Amino acid sequence: MDRLITHLRHVDLAVPDYERQLAFYTDLWKLSPESSDAGIAFLAAEGSPEQYQVRLRADTEKRLDLIAFGAETAADVDALAEELRAQGVTLVSTPDKLQTPGGGYGFRFFDLEGRTIEVSSDVAVRAHRRVEEGESVPVxxxxxxxxxxxxxxxxxxxxxxxxxxxxxxxxxxxxxxxxxxxxxxxxxxxxxxxxxxxxxxxxxxxxxxxxxxxxxxxxxxxxxxxxxxxxxxxxxxxxxxxxxxxxxxxxxxxxxxxxxxxxxxxxxxxxxxxxxxxxxxxxxxxxxxxxxxxxxxxxxxxxxxxxxxxx
Missing domain, CATH: 3.10.180.10 (2,3-Dihydroxybiphenyl 1,2-Dioxygenase, domain 1)
Known part of the structure; x- marks a missing residue:
């Protein structure tokens, strides 16, 4: 098959000890809190055009919520969704406008072992910057x-x-x-x-x-x-x-x-x-x-x- 996925976007984690996790990823790991709401935070890397690269969500149980990848166009998203459906892959959602920061167009599905995977296109580019010499923050x-x-x-x-x-x-x-x-x-x-x-x-x-x-x-x-x-x-x-x-x-x-x-x-x-x-x-x-x-x-x-x- 033609490769329709272009790159890795973000990894989303569910966490019981939400405030402690948030403090770790911002104060020590040096991700930037791009936006947050009650019990959910979207953390960006300073050098990346992605809206966020880690999502933390408060929950009673620790888990990997999802891994998100990018596609070049909405047509590629539609084509991939159709291919997966035809091959018997379980779709969690069908292609639609995303409600997460930066919007975009995407869908979710389960991989072979039940992880949730998201593929999206047309997510707005985040205002990012060149990381300077000596700055020990994630690019x-x-x-x-x-x-x-x-x-x-x-x-x-x-x-x-x-x-x-x-x-x-x-x-x-x-x-x-x-x-x-x-x-x-x-x-x-x-x-x-x-x-x-x-x-x-x-x-x-x-x-x-x-x-x-x-x-x-x-x-x-x-x-x-x-x-x-x-x-x-x-x-x-x-x-x-x-x-x-x-x-x-x-x-x-x-x-x-x-x-x-x-x-x-x-x-x-x-x-x-x-x-x-x-x-x-x-x-x-x-x-x-x-x-x-x-x-x-x-x-x-x-x-x-x-x-x-x-x-």
Whole structure:
């Protein structure tokens, strides 16, 4: 199929401890509260034209509300909705005007494992700015990684239905393939899928301006006593830097920079053995990849599958 998805827009989280989560993502993670209402906040990245890149919604239970992607035109949105319907994918809503900040035209559907996915076009561009040298604030949402108990089937689903292409795979001699990096544009990955006992969010990653800004942001979180899971280091797959932290509810969030851009016509996926220390961290500065690191990123089982968020 032709690829109708152009890029990642935002990730939406339901959170029980709403005020504490909001304080973390604004005061420490340095997202900007673009608009908010009672129990819901839309948080933007300073360098991004997207209206918001994280939505927080107060709820009694923690869950991943949805992942949103962009399409170029309303016609593409309609075409994708029609393709998905014809292929038996469950639509949560049909294409229509969106009521979220920036408006636009879009629809929602369930992926193979019941996550809610939104695709939209014609969302108004947010007044954004160039992030300056030394500013350790997110430029944009880089990518989202999800956990799956049937990752091979889920990778095939995103390829078949949404046109995502495989960039690289992480594997090991003992456990087999463990993570698949998928792209919807020349960026090495906008989505990745990790093997896990249950459906959940693995992590959401935010691009900083450069190495210095990435290290300053990492240091700010360390000084504030935020629990670090892994990093700082530089992965081989994607060639990007990484520092993983836990938000107050145990969701893993990452600061990164310099994620690789590919020549899609020439690229051939690699199979990387992550038991090689150079694969996990080219610099050798991060704590070793361990069961602790893996388990932290399993997150809590998401009990919101096949249940569309109320907003």
């Amino acid at each position: 944009k949402l880089s990518h989202v990684v999800i956990n799956s108990p049937q990752p091979e089937a889920l990778v095939a689903w995103y390829d078949r239905h949404l046109g995502f292409r495989l960039s690289d795979t992480l594997t090991s001699p003992h456990m087999g393939s463990m993570m698949w990096f998928l792209r919807c544009n020349p960026q090495h990955h906008s989505l990745a899928i990790a093997r896990c006992p249950h459906v959940s969010l693995h992590h959401a990653s935010f691009e900083l301006r450069g190495i210095d800004e990435y290290m300053r942001g990492t240091g700010r979180l360390l000084r504030a006593g935020v629990e670090k899971v892994w990093g700082p280091g530089r992965h081989l797959a994607g060639n990007n830097t990484f520092s993983y932290f836990l938000d107050p509810l145990g969701n893993t969030v990452e600061y990164t920079t310099e994620l690789e851009r590919l020549d899609e016509d020439l690229w051939h996926p690699h199979l990387y053995d992550f038991t090689d220390p150079q694969v996990s961290d080219q610099w050798g500065t991060a704590n070793p990849m361990s069961e602790f690191v893996a388990t932290k990123s399993f997150n809590d089982p998401d009990r919101g599958v096949f249940v569309a968020p109320p907003v």
